[in-house]
Amino acid sequence: MGPMRSSPEKQDDQESDAALAxxxxxxxxxxxxxxxxxxxxxxxxxxxxxxxxxxxxxxxQRQPDGQRPKDDGWVDVWAQLSGTTLSIWDMKEIEEANxxx
Numbered sequence: 429m430g431p432m433r434s435s436p437e438k439q440d441d442q443e444s445d446a447a448l449a450x451x452x453x454x455x456x457x458x459x460x461x462x463x464x465x466x467x468x469x470x471x472x473x474x475x476x477x478x479x480x481x482x483x484x485x486x487x488x489q490r491q492p493d494g495q496r497p498k499d500d501g502w503v504d505v506w507a508q509l510s511g512t513t514l515s516i517w518d519m520k521e522i523e524e525a526n527x528x529x
Contacts, residue, residue, distance in 0.1 A: 464496065475511035482507070 460468065488501040504519035 475513075478510045480507065480509040483519065484516075509510060 457524075484505050484507045486503050486505045488497050488503060498527055506517045506519055506522055508515045
C-alpha cells in the first residue's frame with residue numbers, strides 16, 4: 429500500500445502549521461538546562477528582593493576633588509539595598525522635595 433495522500437486543503441493547513449512552528453522556534457529562546465534555569469530564577473528573584481530600605485548615616489572621608497570635608501563628614505541618607513544594587517539619597521534633598529507642593 430502506498431503513502432496516504434491528504435486533500436490539497438489539508439496539505440496546505442499542514443504546511444502552514446509546520447511553517448508557523450518553525451517561525452515560533454526560530455524566534456523563541458531555546459530551553460535552558462535545568463541547572464541553569466534554577467540559577468537564572470534565583471538571580472531574578474535576588475534582583476527583585478529588597479534587603480534593606482531605611483535611614484542610614486554615611487561618612488564622607490574625601491570630597492570628589494580629594495579634599496577632606498570641612499565638617500566631621502557624617503551625612504544622613506536614605507538607603508535601599510535591592511538585589512545587588514545599593515541606592516543612596518541625601519536626606520536633606522528628600523526633606524526639601526517633601527516640602528514642595
